[in-house]
Each structure stands twice: as C-alpha cells, then as structure tokens.
Amino acid sequence: MLIESLVGEPEIVLVTPVAGASLDIPCNPSSCTPNVACNPNIFCNPFNCAPALRPCAPDAMPCAPIKPPQPPPPGPPKPPSL
Amino acid sequence: MVESVVPGIKEGLSNGDYCLASGVLFIVGAMRGAIYDLNTARVFSVDKKACEVLNGESGDGGKFWEKLAALNLATRDNLERRSILLELLQKPELQFVWFEIISDDCNESCAHCYADSMPPSHRKALGLPMGGYIPLEEAGETKTRSSKLTADKWKELIADVYSLGCKRCQFIGGEPFVYKGEGGESVLDLAENAKSTGFKFIEIFTNATLLTEEKIKRIKDLGINIAVSLYSKDPETHDHITNTPGSHRKTITALQMLKQAGIPTRVETVLMRPNEHAIKETQKLVESMGFSHKHPDVLRPKGRGDNPAISPSRESVVKYALMTSPNFSVDKETLSRYISGHSCLMGKITITDNGDILPCIFSRNFAVGNVQDSSLQEVVIGNKLETVWRATKDQVLVCKDCEYKYICFDCRPLSEGVNQGRGDYLSTPYPRCTYNPYTGKWAEGVWRLDDEGNPYYDETLKPIIEEVIATAKLESVQPTGH
Numbered sequence: 001m002l003i004e005s006l007v008g009e010p011e012i013v014l015v016t017p018v019a020g021a022s023l024d025i026p027c028n029p030s031s032c033t034p035n036v037a038c039n040p041n042i043f044c045n046p047f048n049c050a051p052a053l054r055p056c057a058p059d060a061m062p063c064a065p066i067k068p069p070q071p072p073p074p075g076p077p078k079p080p081s082l
Numbered sequence: 083m084v085e086s087v088v089p090g091i092k093e094g095l096s097n098g099d100y101c102l103a104s105g106v107l108f109i110v111g112a113m114r115g116a117i118y119d120l121n122t123a124r125v126f127s128v129d130k131k132a133c134e135v136l137n138g139e140s141g142d143g144g145k146f147w148e149k150l151a152a153l154n155l156a157t158r159d160n161l162e163r164r165s166i167l168l169e170l171l172q173k174p175e176l177q178f179v180w181f182e183i184i185s186d187d188c189n190e191s192c193a194h195c196y197a198d199s200m201p202p203s204h205r206k207a208l209g210l211p212m213g214g215y216i217p218l219e220e221a222g223e224t225k226t227r228s229s230k231l232t233a234d235k236w237k238e239l240i241a242d243v244y245s246l247g248c249k250r251c252q253f254i255g256g257e258p259f260v261y262k263g264e265g266g267e268s269v270l271d272l273a274e275n276a277k278s279t280g281f282k283f284i285e286i287f288t289n290a291t292l293l294t295e296e297k298i299k300r301i302k303d304l305g306i307n308i309a310v311s312l313y314s315k316d317p318e319t320h321d322h323i324t325n326t327p328g329s330h331r332k333t334i335t336a337l338q339m340l341k342q343a344g345i346p347t348r349v350e351t352v353l354m355r356p357n358e359h360a361i362k363e364t365q366k367l368v369e370s371m372g373f374s375h376k377h378p379d380v381l382r383p384k385g386r387g388d389n390p391a392i393s394p395s396r397e398s399v400v401k402y403a404l405m406t407s408p409n410f411s412v413d414k415e416t417l418s419r420y421i422s423g424h425s426c427l428m429g430k431i432t433i434t435d436n437g438d439i440l441p442c443i444f445s446r447n448f449a450v451g452n453v454q455d456s457s458l459q460e461v462v463i464g465n466k467l468e469t470v471w472r473a474t475k476d477q478v479l480v481c482k483d484c485e486y487k488y489i490c491f492d493c494r495p496l497s498e499g500v501n502q503g504r505g506d507y508l509s510t511p512y513p514r515c516t517y518n519p520y521t522g523k524w525a526e527g528v529w530r531l532d533d534e535g536n537p538y539y540d541e542t543l544k545p546i547i548e549e550v551i552a553t554a555k556l557e558s559v560q561p562t563g564h
Binding site for chain 1: 116117123124125126127128129131132134135143146149150153408409410411412
C-alpha cells in the first residue's frame with residue numbers, strides 16, 4: 001500500500017494505490033470480459049480495469065457481472081424530409 | 083455548493099475563486115475528511131485544517147485550493163451546478179437470489195456449517211430434530227415454518243424471482259446434489275428450469291463429492307457455473323473439517339473432472355483454526371489446478387461456525403481479515419450502490435427450504451418473510467426487506483462517523499456474529515476495520531460492542547497487528563474495505 005504525501009499544510013494524502021489510480025492508463029470497460037474480476041485476484045469490481053474496491057463477499061456470492069457499454073439513447077425522430 | 087441528496091457528501095464546494103471539480107466529492111468524518119475523485123478513481127484523506135478550508139470555516143485556504151486545482155480536484159471554470167449524486171442514487175431491486183433448496187441435509191458434516199447441515203443419520207444419532215439449526219420451539223419468528231417447499235413451489239419461485247427482474251441465482255444447501263423433490267427432481271432439474279426461464283447466471287455451490295460424469299455433462303450442456311469448497315491441500319485436514327473420511331479425494335477428483343469439462347468453476351476456502359496453517363499452500367494448489375479463488379474468507383461465527391474452538395487465531399484474523407491501512411478507490415457504479423443502500427445486502431435474498439426469506443445466507447436468525455405465508459413480491463416490496471436493503475453505513479455505529487463510509491464494504495451477519503448478539507443487526511460496528519475515525523489513526527485496535535451495546539475501540543489486538551506489520555507477514559494483497 002502506497003500512501004503518497006502530496007502537500008504540506010493543510011494535509012492531503014492519497015490513499016489509493018497509485019498504480020491502480022493512474023490517469024495514464026484510462027480504464028476501458030468494454031475491454032473487460034464479464035466476470036473477469038472474479039478470476040485471480042478476485043475482486044468484485046464492476047470495472048475490472050479500475051482499482052479493486054472490495055473482495056467478493058460473502059463466501060457464496062459471485063462477483064457482479066460487468067455491464068457492457070450501453071448504446072447512446074436514441075435521439076428525437078428526424079423530421080420527414082420534404 | 084450544490085445541495086447534496088446524500089447528507090454526508092458535499093458537492094460543488096467553492097471559495098469564490100475555485101470550486102470542486104465535477105465528480106469530486108467531499109466527505110467529512112469525525113476527525114478527518116476524504117475527497118472522492120470519480121474522474122480518476124482516487125481517494126484522498128484530508129486533515130481537520132483542510133476540512134475547515136473546504137467548508138469555508140478558515141479564511142486561510144487559497145493555497146490549498148490551488149493545490150487541489152493542481153491535482154485536478156478543483157477548477158476555476160464556472161461549472162454547471164448539478165448534483166452528480168442525484169444521477170447515482172438507485173432504487174433497490176432484486177438482483178440475486180440464493181435458492182437454499184436443502185437446508186438441513188448434506189452428505190458431509192462440516193465443523194463450521196452456517197446452516198448446521200449434516201447427513202440425516204448424524205442428525206438422528208445426535209438426537210437433533212429435523213428442521214434446521216434453530217429448534218422451532220426456540221426460534222419464535224425467526225424460523226416460521228417447518229414444512230419444506232415442494233419442487234413445484236421452487237419452480238414457481240424461480241418464475242416469480244425472474245418476473246421481478248432478477249436474472250442471477252445460486253443453488254445452495256446443505257448439499258444441493260442431495261436434494262430430491264417429491265417427483266424425484268434434482269438440483270439440475272431446478273437449474274434447468276431456471277435456465278429455460280431465462281436466468282443469465284446460474285451457479286451451484288457444492289462440495290462436489292456427488293458429481294458424476296453424467297452430471298458434469300449435464301452441467302456443461304446447461305451452461306451453468308459451479309462453486310466448490312476446498313478446505314485444505316492436506317487430505318487429513320480437509321476430511322477433519324468435513325467430518326467425512328475420503329471427502330478430499332472425492333472433491334479433488336470432481337474438480338479435475340470439472341476442469342477437464344471446461345465448466346466455469348471457482349474454488350473457495352474458509353479460513354479457520356484447523357486449516358490456517360496451510361492456507362497459502364491450499365490456495366497455491368487451487369491455482370495450480372487452474373481455478374479461480376478469492377482471498378480466503380474468514381470464518382463467520384454462524385451455525386456450527388459459532389465455535390471458539392475453530393475460530394481462526396488472532397494472528398490469522400489480523401493477516402487475512404483486518405484492514406490495517408487505508409486502501410480505497412472509487413468508481414461511479416460502486417458509489418451508486420453504496421449511497422443507495424447496503425453495500426452487500428441490497429438486491430439480494432436467500433430463500434430457505436422452508437420458505438423463509440433471509441437478507442443473507444449467513445443471517446440465519448433474521449427472516450424478513452416466508453413465501454408460504456405471503457407472495458415473494460409482497461416480501462420483496464415489504465418494509466422489512468426495504469429497511470435492510472436501504473441501510474447504508476450511515477446507520478452503522480462508528481462507520482457513520484467515518485469519511486470512507488461510502489466506499490467501504492460492510493457485512494452485517496459478520497458484524498452481528500462477532501458481537502455475539504449485542505446490538506442491533508443493522509448498526510453493530512464492522513469488526514474488520516482498524517480505523518479510528520475519532521482519532522484518524524489506523525491499526526491500533528478494532529471496534530466491538532460492550533454489554534450495554536456501546537462501541538469501544540478494543541486495543542488488545544494492537545501488539546499482534548504491530549507484530550504482523552513489522553515482520554511483513556501482512557498479505558501483499560490486503561482485503562480492501564472488507
């Protein structure tokens with residue numbers, strides 16, 4: 001666990017594992033296969049590319065499947081062409 | 083500031099020059115505060131002085147706001163004032179059901195069984211009544227009926243669950259492969275029924291000792307998942323825990339068959355005193371066999387598991403169960419769940435073989451209804467279940483004063499079990515956290531309830547925590563928020 005001290009007073013410290021919180025590698029949920037977060041090392045994270053948040057729990061509970069990206073909502077119907 | 087729909091979370095705070103960026107949230111704890119950055123998944127801890135600056139209680143905060151801006155947490159832009167939390171709040175709906183089709187009977191007799199399942203012959207020899215781990219005469223409202231659901235009733239419930247929008251389920255027991263309906267139906271018949279009904283995720287939790295090639299072929303054809311308990315790499319230890327000679331060999335053989343058949347299977351290990359000496363080796367065995375597994379799940383004191391003789395050692399609890407340092411991250415989907423209701427319980431129920439509906443399979447003495455008395459829909463939309471589903475950490479003693487309460491996991495049956503009946507189901511403090519939100523310090527103790535039901539910070543574990551940390555015994559992958 002890495003806590004990166006960022007500034008002096010007032011104090012603010014990062015409490016997220018830095019590698020997992022990187023902005024350099026943006027998470028792309030569509031690249032994650034369903035339930036891959038249930039494979040080693042097994043955190044129930046809906047976006048498995050993002051840092052793990054919580055272990056699956058309790059013992060008998062499967063991880064939540066990852067929702068596929070949703071298509072954009074349909075816009076208003078086009079007016080009939082004249 | 084945007085008026086927040088979640089009282090504990092502040093959005094859009096501003097000092098006039100800067101304001102918190104969209105998706106950046108501020109949560110005040112008893113001593114410190116936290117900033118959740120939904121844009122980057124980062125979580126920051128801030129001290130009391132920083133809290134005062136953010137709350138506008140200190141006029142000396144310009145430089146701090148600049149630093150927040152440098153971290154992309156604040157901006158000078160004129161932001162549209164809208165609440166992101168309003169978009170994240172969700173209405174609890176049924177999402178997952180445990181069909182506990184056979185609560186009493188199992189072909190094994192595990193030392194820690196939450197349901198007190200065992201072979202009928204063992205029950206008879208011990209003089210125990212059929213009908214579950216709570217004798218009916220002692221159970222009051224908690225065990226409402228002794229008659230078992232029929233296979234037809236199970237099929238009706240499967241349809242009802244699906245009609246409520248739930249598409250994920252697990253069949254569990256006891257041992258589900260021991261189940262036999264009045265017409266000879268097996269768990270696979272019920273799973274097939276769920277499949278044809280439209281369920282997208284079906285899992286059977288089993289000890290796997292009764293699996294045959296024929297059953298495995300059917301599991302494969304049905305496209306369902308399997309979860310298996312393996313307690314040790316060591317046959318003697320496993321058989322000792324299951325109280326069943328030869329069970330390790332049968333489970334391992336079945337796992338090999340499942341692997342060969344390409345059936346999605348996970349293998350789980352409950353950590354307890356009898357197997358803690360070789361927990362790493364057991365997980366290595368699971369990995370070497372090509373199966374997924376989770377962090378070892380520390381024994382919950384439920385059913386026969388409520389037994390100090392098999393409780394894991396304090397060192398194991400520290401190593402495998404305690405959060406000893408902050409390790410948080412945040413995303414919209416998780417935050418959405420955690421601000422809307424209970425992090426684990428929301429959207430889930432267990433239906434036991436006598437029709438009791440439990441909020442969790444481990445909450446054995448907390449029935450929120452019974453499908454023999456009322457319809458499933460009545461229970462699911464009823465006040466009792468809604469109260470449980472909507473219970474956030476704002477209701478949990480100590481956690482309610484913690485700045486990480488909307489990103490930290492919670493387990494009610496564990497909290498209730500560890501505190502041995504002191505306190506309320508929904509408010510007993512979470513026993514796996516070492517954070518003291520009133521001092522801002524970690525790893526000096528854990529929270530428990532005293533006999534009057536008041537929380538206190540129990541520091542008796544402190545020397546062990548220090549020893550484990552100092553000797554670098556702490557697992558490299560710690561449980562986060564669990």
